[in-house]
Amino acid sequence: MTQAERRDRSRVDTDRSIRTVARTLLVSRGRQGVTLRAIAREMGITAPALYRYYDSFEDLIRHVCTDICADLAAELTAGLTAVPDEDTPGQVFAVCRGFRAWAVRHPQEFSLVFATPAAGLPADCAPDPFGQVFLTVAARVLAARQLAVPAEADVPEQLRADLAEFRTTLINTLAETGIDLPEHLFPLGAAYTMLRFWVRLYGQVALEVFGRFPAPVSAPELLFESMVAELAAEIGLTARR
Amino acid sequence: MTQAERRDRSRVDTDRSIRTVARTLLVSRGRQGVTLRAIAREMGITAPALYRYYDSFEDLIRHVCTDICADLAAELTAGLTAVPDEDTPGQVFAVCRGFRAWAVRHPQEFSLVFATPAAGLPADCAPDPFGQVFLTVAARVLAARQLAVPAEADVPEQLRADLAEFRTTLINTLAETGIDLPEHLFPLGAAYTMLRFWVRLYGQVALEVFGRFPAPVSAPELLFESMVAELAAEIGLTARR
DNA sequence: GTGCGTGCGCGAACACCGTTCACCAGCACA
DNA sequence: TGTGCTGGTGAACGGTGTTCGCGCACGCAC
Numbered sequence: 153m154t155q156a157e158r159r160d161r162s163r164v165d166t167d168r169s170i171r172t173v174a175r176t177l178l179v180s181r182g183r184q185g186v187t188l189r190a191i192a193r194e195m196g197i198t199a200p201a202l203y204r205y206y207d208s209f210e211d212l213i214r215h216v217c218t219d220i221c222a223d224l225a226a227e228l229t230a231g232l233t234a235v236p237d238e239d240t241p242g243q244v245f246a247v248c249r250g251f252r253a254w255a256v257r258h259p260q261e262f263s264l265v266f267a268t269p270a271a272g273l274p275a276d277c278a279p280d281p282f283g284q285v286f287l288t289v290a291a292r293v294l295a296a297r298q299l300a301v302p303a304e305a306d307v308p309e310q311l312r313a314d315l316a317e318f319r320t321t322l323i324n325t326l327a328e329t330g331i332d333l334p335e336h337l338f339p340l341g342a343a344y345t346m347l348r349f350w351v352r353l354y355g356q357v358a359l360e361v362f363g364r365f366p367a368p369v370s371a372p373e374l375l376f377e378s379m380v381a382e383l384a385a386e387i388g389l390t391a392r393r
Numbered sequence: 394m395t396q397a398e399r400r401d402r403s404r405v406d407t408d409r410s411i412r413t414v415a416r417t418l419l420v421s422r423g424r425q426g427v428t429l430r431a432i433a434r435e436m437g438i439t440a441p442a443l444y445r446y447y448d449s450f451e452d453l454i455r456h457v458c459t460d461i462c463a464d465l466a467a468e469l470t471a472g473l474t475a476v477p478d479e480d481t482p483g484q485v486f487a488v489c490r491g492f493r494a495w496a497v498r499h500p501q502e503f504s505l506v507f508a509t510p511a512a513g514l515p516a517d518c519a520p521d522p523f524g525q526v527f528l529t530v531a532a533r534v535l536a537a538r539q540l541a542v543p544a545e546a547d548v549p550e551q552l553r554a555d556l557a558e559f560r561t562t563l564i565n566t567l568a569e570t571g572i573d574l575p576e577h578l579f580p581l582g583a584a585y586t587m588l589r590f591w592v593r594l595y596g597q598v599a600l601e602v603f604g605r606f607p608a609p610v611s612a613p614e615l616l617f618e619s620m621v622a623e624l625a626a627e628i629g630l631t632a633r634r
Numbered sequence: 635g636t637g638c639g640t641g642c643g644c645g646a647a648c649a650c651c652g653t654t655c656a657c658c659a660g661c662a663c664a
Numbered sequence: 665t666g667t668g669c670t671g672g673t674g675a676a677c678g679g680t681g682t683t684c685g686c687g688c689a690c691g692c693a694c
Binding site for chain 4 (some may be wrong): 428429430441444449450542
Binding site for chain 1 (some may be wrong): 510549554555558593608
């Protein structure tokens with residue numbers, strides 16, 4: 153059996169190697185520098201061999217996407233360990249800053265994962281590890297009651313069904329990871345706030361990565377910081393730095 | 394001379410035709426369906442002939458991008474004609490809704506122009522026609538004093554230089570189109586507000602186009618409307634519908 | 635009217651791409 | 665000892681961007 157294991161392990165190893173090589177090519181030569189033949193060349197094998205591991209080029213890219221998400225999630229959680237457990241506002245800041253820093257450092261990965269229509273994950277929307285980090289921090293904020301939640305009456309009526317579903321799937325996801333968030337700590341207004349939070353964070357980061365601000369910004373990090381501070385104040389996060 | 398003109402005109406015609414065909418392919422077959430050979434095929438010529446008009450494939454794509462921007466701008470201005478001149482808040486709403494509607498209807502164009510790193514316009518940032526529409530409406534809002542502008546003291550200090558430069562280039566751009574916006578109507582806080590406005594609008598639209606909301610949204614238009622209404626209230630736009 | 639220059643399109647070619655297929659070496663296992 | 669599976673190869677197909685030399689037709693000068 154150990155031989156079979158060794159065989160399996162080698163297969164897993166070259167599989168992982170394929171995806172890391174693909175990612176290296178992505179950062180060094182851009183989206184269209186990643187090519188089955190280039191990957192194979194870099195690994196000392198031929199292109200058709202890759203079809204033993206993936207159904208197609210697109211299939212490989214999809215797996216690379218989930219790898220990227222996992223790495224981003226790992227980086228964010230690593231950044232979280234530097235923040236004391238009880239400092240939930242600090243955790244929010246850490247995650248936001250970590251996301252921006254990663255995006256700026258890896259623009260190709262960012263645009264592949266976060267700015268490609270209908271790519272990445274399918275619509276059934278099992279939340280990717282990256283989203284999970286975010287939502288876990290949000291759950292901690294909710295559990296600590298450190299959020300000024302808008303009243304349910306202020307949530308547009310036609311959105312409540314969607315938000316309710318979002319809430320239940322989030323609660324279920326958290327339950328799977330051992331976090332118990334009772335529903336009374338998670339009003340619809342909180343889900344609405346999380347949505348709007350993500351809109352602004354994403355917009356800020358994407359615009360910086362794509363250079364699409366209406367004017368050149370010489371200190372984008374400061375702009376980002378002011379945005380996060382304003383955002384934290386707006387959602388009533390009790391911010392102690 | 395008329396003969397030379399005719400010749401020139403035919404050249405201009407096929408040039409325009411090339412870009413139109415490219416855009417048709419973009420919407421019908423996606424980003425990687427647009428191909429020099431496919432364009433040529435559709436036009437009844439061969440691929441190398443296209444090199445009489447563009448230096449390279451990327452060059453063509455760049456020109457297609459500016460075409461798209463111009464079309465978007467034209468669509469937005471057309472939508473503006475339905476709004477009375479004195480209803481500046483209505484014009485803001487019209488432009489925002491028009492932008493979202495266009496993006497949702499043309500996801501491929503949107504992601505090509507607004508979500509490609511280092512593509513589109515070069516960094517010297519002569520504002521594209523699309524941005525110009527936006528900024529013209531903003532100028533009207535400023536001129537009508539219908540904006541609650543944050544005090545300059547509330548603008549993060551290190552951003553003021555960038556914002557000041559943004560303001561002067563915007564004033565100059567407007568002057569070129571015959572609009573005179575005196576500087577005393579354009580405080581730095583207004584520039585800051587415009588920046589944040591764009592961040593939220595872009596984030597909302599991009600997330601919808603890319604399907605990157607944390608949960609499936611069954612009524613994205615309503616979500617968008619609530620965002621715009623909230624945004625208008627926040628910037629103190631005197632909104633009459 | 636004849637010649638000429640120039641601009642535009644063509645066909646062939648090159649290198650590269652994703653993908654398929656037949657084939658083969660090596661290994662586990664009966 | 666043979667057998668079947670796994671992972672790799674090389675050739676091939678149709679597609680891509682790009683280059684190059686050829687040729688045709690047209691506008692213009694003599």
